[in-house]
């Protein structure tokens with residue numbers, strides 16, 4: 001039987017650098033996670049592609065997917081739906097591939113309830129001033145949206161207690177290395193290695 005893949009969940013406030021860290025992580029040749037592309041009702045930003053960055057759908061389409069039980073989790077975030085299609089995640093995990101989700105905190109809590117074996121990592125900003133300056137510097141959101149995201153951020157940071165690991169995104173390279181270290185040590189956890197190890201010992205034990 002193929003060993004089930006691991007589910008890695010990364011959350012953190014808007015603008016902390018989740019997308020940037022994820023991109024750097026996926027460019028690392030030693031990393032072979034499969035990224036689960038989320039579905040959203042928000043409008044694509046300049047340069048974002050349907051089926052690459054997100055599956056961009058209408059509100060009605062999104063609600064149909066929810067009704068049909070096709071989402072692993074979903075949440076409303078700053079007036080839009082975001083969610084993880086269930087099929088892809090299940091298929092990849094069953095095929096033994098590790099799956100990486102980049103999702104907000106309410107969705108991560110739903111995943112935690114369904115997949116307690118997942119690895120839950122929270123990416124934090126060095127401080128809130130830096131978070132605001134990253135959101136402003138990114139230049140993708142109007143000031144009103146930035147303010148809503150900062151308000152949401154303070155609630156999100158308090159939900160960090162539901163995660164297993166906290167990684168401060170001071171330097172991208174440090175954050176990437178810490179995430180790789182976390183996953184490496186999770187792979188060695190007794191609960192993950194013991195079934196295969198016992199099998200490998202043969203019948204005499």
Ligand SMILES: Nc1nc2c(ncn2[C@@H]2O[C@H](COP(=O)(O)OP(=O)(O)O)[C@@H](O)[C@H]2O)c(=O)[nH]1
Pocket residue numbers: 011012013014015018019038039042073074075077082083084102103104105106107108
């Ligand atoms: N629950 C949930 N949150 C998601 C999903 N995909 C993205 N998000 C989160 O939704 C929030 C807003 O995403 P986005 O509009 O792309 O803004 P950005 O993360 O600041 O670039 C972020 O916290 C994302 O991590 C998803 O499938 N489910």
Ligand SMILES: Nc1ncnc2c1ncn2[C@@H]1O[C@H](COP(=O)(O)OP(=O)(O)O)[C@@H](O)[C@H]1O
Pocket residue numbers: 012013014015016017018019020021134135137138169170171172
């Ligand atoms: N470690 C870092 N140091 C400085 N700037 C960063 C760092 N990580 C990300 N950024 C910048 O912060 C902005 C927000 O990053 P992004 O990856 O879009 O965040 P998120 O996906 O969490 O919303 C981008 O302009 C990005 O270049």
